[in-house]
Amino acid sequence: MALKKQIPFQQILTVVKTLTPAQKARLRDELNNTAELEITQTSFTELLKKGPVFTTEEINTIKENRKSITSWRTKK
Numbered sequence: 001m002a003l004k005k006q007i008p009f010q011q012i013l014t015v016v017k018t019l020t021p022a023q024k025a026r027l028r029d030e031l032n033n034t035a036e037l038e039i040t041q042t043s044f045t046e047l048l049k050k051g052p053v054f055t056t057e058e059i060n061t062i063k064e065n066r067k068s069i070t071s072w073r074t075k076k
Contacts, residue, residue: 019027054062 016024016027
């Protein structure tokens with residue numbers, strides 16, 4: 001679960017300026033990793049949006065097949 005809080009940019013900048021060089025490098029790496037993750041998720045989302053979809057007729061056929069299979073399985 002993520003906790004979100006609005007912090008003024010100037011306050012963030014002040015805190016970043018007080019970091020040690022090692023901490024700044026770690027922060028830079030974390031920010032770069034987050035940006036790469038967002039790009040990957042965006043690409044995946046676009047792929048899903050452009051992918052094939054079922055037509056209404058195909059969906060109805062699937063529903064009918066499920067009903068048939070269910071009735072076949074429950075008969076004794």
